[in-house]
Amino acid sequence: MPEKAFQLRCGGAPAVDLHPDVEFVEVDDSVDGSFFTVRLRLTAGPDGEWSHLSDERLTPFAPFGVDLGFTGGGGPAGAVGGLLGGGAPGPEPLAEGYVVGATVRLTGRDAHLDVFGQDPWAVLGQEEKAVAWPDLADSDIAKQILEAAGFEADITPTAPLREAAGTTVVQRGTDAALLRAIARRNGFEVRFVAGKGPARCRFGPPALGGSPQPDLAVRFGAAGNLRSFEATLDGRLPLAVRAEQVAPETRGTAVAEAALPAQRLTGRTTLADLAGGALARAVRPLRAPGTLLLTATPTADPSELSRQAQAARDEAAWLVDAVGEINSDAYGHVLRAGRTVLVKGAGSLHSGLYYVTRVVHRMRPTGEYLQRFEARRNAVGLDGTEAFGGGAPGLPLPGL
Template sequence: MAKRVCVIRVDGREIESLYEDMIALEVCEREAEPSTFALKLGIFCRPDSTWTHLDDGEGPATALRLWQRVTVEAGFEGRSEILIDGYIAGLQPEFGTNQSKSSLLVWGHDVSYSMQQEEKVVAWEDRKFSDVAAEIFESYGLEHEVEDSRVVHALDDNLLMQRGTDWDFLNRLAAQLGYELFVRGAKGYFRKPKLATTPQRDIAIGLGYATANAIRFKPKIVGDRPSRVRIARIDPIAKTFESLEVAVSPQQQLGREGVDDQRAGRSAAGRSTTIAQPIAFGSEQEMESFAEGVRRHHDWIVQAEGELDGKLYGAALRARAIVPIRGAGRQFSGDYYVTKVVHRFTLEEYRQRFWVQRNATEEPAFGRLRTPREQEPRVQAKGGEERVETRKPGREVAP
């Protein structure tokens, strides 16, 4: 069994006492919100009445301070990766009746934390949503992956106004398009969910101790989500009424039976329709883009949560990526999109709580478990050859 890896760096360097005093470490990745971390440490009073991790002592300074940069690299030997690269947002010591009951809670956010500090009023003239996202990311020194949002918000037709922080503004634009917004390391992302990428390692449930790596898995299917989105507006120039309808999903289906297939032949179900909340639109193309974004949100009819034994799973499950789930029967086995993962490290174990969603049920290759070789992540090398991607292992902790 591969050894666990957990590396914590503060302002670019490791502090040995963090590992010695760590009670628990949690890193949370989630859709539409900044990634966060929480680190709980034991603290001890020195002979000079100063406290470890709170006050600078002799030798290298170990005191933790607001806005220090914290990087957490974790996983397993040969496949560790950066879970979060961010800043300390708060510290809370708890002084007990004796030193063994005293602790320090340190929490923080990824780099997007710096995008939430200043509220602004900005007029974005003649820009697409994607242009705005790229400019904001660049203003914070971030590289970016931004998907073209097509619609230009012209000054004369529909001026795009920002009132609030850069992060809140971008989050509103992403929600309107059905895009995902997040920062990973030093790169910002503003794009549609990637549903056609190489899947992560399989989650296996209900298949016995020999093959299962999940502690629990709890899915549900929701049948009351509208499958058609209507939208309308009055053209302020031509004084005409314009409407359109999105009745076909604009995104890839992760199974054989989508929401419309579930309703087929059921007269009571009808064809559920929603009227998109009216906002100011400058063009029919903008209207269509907004309606497609609403439809993307309604597509996720299967939602689930569960928990992994990290030692059995053998990798760090990542949010905003595809993961196959096996052993849940014909309805609930298949590829899922991961929306949230909470990684929890203690000296004894590594647990991963996860939340996933799916826009369809069933799968063509029902129930087939991929072999370990098939589960290795692959990238395309020069000359078109396929190679296995590995990472240098970080600090080892107890298996």
């Protein structure tokens, strides 16, 4: 059985001197951002000072990283550079960002320091601005913001290019708020992905393609690796989106409609297939059952109105939310947010492809490794393309 391992990094350098005092390491990684907590034991010196409290590496906005995962060896837990086990290839980068604060707790029996950190969203949310962004597409705005902040990025181009004579994007808030807003209206995610080197930002649609991560299996006998799995299907979601606005130049009404999801489906049956007929019989729709009227960002370009309507339709298509807890000893891999995974053993309706949106990792030096995850689907059932039994751990996202 591979050994579990963690590695702390301060300013890009291994911080092995901190490892003996680690009680646990936790990384909350999601498509919306990642946070981490490191709990360190404190000891009092003869001068009455506590260890770690004056460590400059643990002060706010000091660079900090967390690697976590498995080694290739199966030897007893030991100290090779402060890690558990001694094999290769070792843990993988899971969080890359900055210390943002700490909590000291002193009791009669215990003394510890909880160090809190966040990915680069921490620095992008520190300054509110009023800035105009003329003659740019949303992807160009994202590229300029990220490059000005010193980050490398994988940018999926967007259209249209907004000419100042028609529409100009005006930022009134932080860079973080603007990046999230322009990503949302394009149906994109904007997230920082830890890797070998500085975290890079991905501005693009959900990564639903490529090879899934190793399978998750529930109630699957000796091959099972899930302690629990729960899937919730919500039928009260929009089945179509309609956007209307007054065109700035012609004063006429511009209309955009999106009836079907445009992104890859994770199964065979969408909510419209599952419940559209029953809903149409139960209500008297004005146009179509389950229609969402969208208040879109004003624009002089009809294609942008269509893009916003489609983005809202794609978001509304996620009809299943799943949560689960992994038996990490049986799984033997690090599940990553922002990638797909196949679930088996949940029946023909709920087995299949899921998009992982959040994973909370917690590891102790004793070797205990907990992984709790959240995932979702925009269609249920099996579509016949599932290749169960495969999986590609550790593959980077496209472009990263």
